[in-house]
Amino acid sequence: MNIDINDKVSSASHKNSIIFLTKVIELLNNSSDNSKELPYENTVIATVFIQMSLELAIKFAIIRNNGIRSILNDKKQTLLDDESLYNLFIENKLKVKEFDNLKNYIKTNENIFYLKKNSILLIEKFQLFRNKLVHLHYNFTNRELDYLKSELIEIIVHIIIVLLYTKDFTSPSEFYINILTKDTFKKLISNRLYINEMYNLASANNSKVFNCIFCNNKTLGMSEFICYSCLTEYDNKNIYGFTDCVFCKTQKSVIYDRLNISNNDHITKGLCLKCDIESLVYECSICETNYNLEFNENGEKQCKKGFCKND
């Protein structure tokens, strides 16, 4: 028998982590965006479930990076071969370290797991909520309730997804869509708190943030050419062209389709991702200069059909 024990156990943790994660996203979306607080029942369930999802995501990440033996609590078990460990796994007899122990492992190996210091503090906060709730009760303060929804989003985006992401996916968007199902993903990217969080992130990393044509959120970072909400990448120069907007005077904010432009006399419709105004874009087939056709300020000297100013 040739068993990849690390793959078997980590896949199981990954799968279960996503089950809890999906439930939390549903709970967040079932409460109205306008109300700051979750209903009490949802608060309790979401707090416990996010912690479950997180614990499993941490186990997944550790097994993926360091192997199953690094999460085992029993010295004798760590010395067993893969096949014996697999048999113990099937019989539910693997002895796994306490969460606190695994959390400290993540904390002291931050260069492997890419979690920020703030993330660890947040994990510890929810660890406390969960332990108190499961063992007796937790009296949430008003301040804690005020921040709970946005902290749940923060844990999903900055911690769980980071831990669950693997190089098996070619892009973060493919990963998101594959693990969350289309429906859950759609719910997540239409959540106001999620959009705000993504806007803040995009703004921190990009000097210009525009509207995304796919999810309609203002979360497209123009330095990285990626939408932070739906994770669509805009950096394929064969598909996407950008030109300046003559209406709002923004540079490179008008997007147009380069794929079919040559079949169409090198003219196509453009849309400004900042002011939302549509226009016609001309792109020279020789020098690839592009401009807005309705406002051709350079007149005769500008590239046009059969003439290139740079030729």
Ligand SMILES: [Zn+2]
């Ligand atoms: Zn988008």
Ligand SMILES: [Zn+2]
């Ligand atoms: Zn514009």
Ligand SMILES: [Zn+2]
């Ligand atoms: Zn030209």
